[in-house]
Amino acid sequence: MSYEPTDIELKHLTRCVELATEALEDGDEPFGSVLVAADGRVLFEDRNRVAGGDQTRHPEFEIARWAATNVAPDERAAATVYTSGEHCPMCSAAHAWVGLGRIVYVASSEQLGSWLAELGVPASPVAALPVNAVAPGVPVDGPVAALADRVHALHRRLHGAA
Numbered sequence: 001m002s003y004e005p006t007d008i009e010l011k012h013l014t015r016c017v018e019l020a021t022e023a024l025e026d027g028d029e030p031f032g033s034v035l036v037a038a039d040g041r042v043l044f045e046d047r048n049r050v051a052g053g054d055q056t057r058h059p060e061f062e063i064a065r066w067a068a069t070n071v072a073p074d075e076r077a078a079a080t081v082y083t084s085g086e087h088c089p090m091c092s093a094a095h096a097w098v099g100l101g102r103i104v105y106v107a108s109s110e111q112l113g114s115w116l117a118e119l120g121v122p123a124s125p126v127a128a129l130p131v132n133a134v135a136p137g138v139p140v141d142g143p144v145a146a147l148a149d150r151v152h153a154l155h156r157r158l159h160g161a162a
């Protein structure tokens with residue numbers, strides 16, 4: 001099952017993959033995310049920054065905290081977070097706690113888990129739960145087949161397999 005994004009959604013998701021690429025090239029893990037307001041304005045974007053040793057520096061977590069400070073509650077609920085990989089449980093919880101709206105992701109946590117298993121990467125210390133297992137009220141769309149190969153390739157590069 002795959003989600004067919006609109007042209008605008010595909011543009012935002014492509015930007016997420018670019019940010020993920022930038023993260024990888026800077027020694028971080030390949031994840032990128034963009035926060036988009038209901039009127040289409042890009043409010044904030046970030047990418048993974050765990051290379052410094054803080055494993056909580058996920059872009060989706062950064063977006064939630066940025067939104068809590070900078071975006072009014074009603075605008076948060078109407079905003080969409082685009083992301084290269086489905087939120088982890090920490091980021092799903094942060095997203096829901098600050099009242100953000102829809103999520104659109106390229107690769108699901110399930111896909112990422114199977115890719116990492118194929119690459120022989122040890123299991124992460126956090127369970128790979130779908131967003132709705134953590135945040136049942138958040139509308140979620142994905143995965144997006146048109147970009148999944150690019151995200152897969154980034155994870156192969158991270159683990160020295162490509």
Ligand SMILES: [Zn+2]
Pocket residue numbers: 058060061087088089090091092
């Ligand atoms: Zn996360």
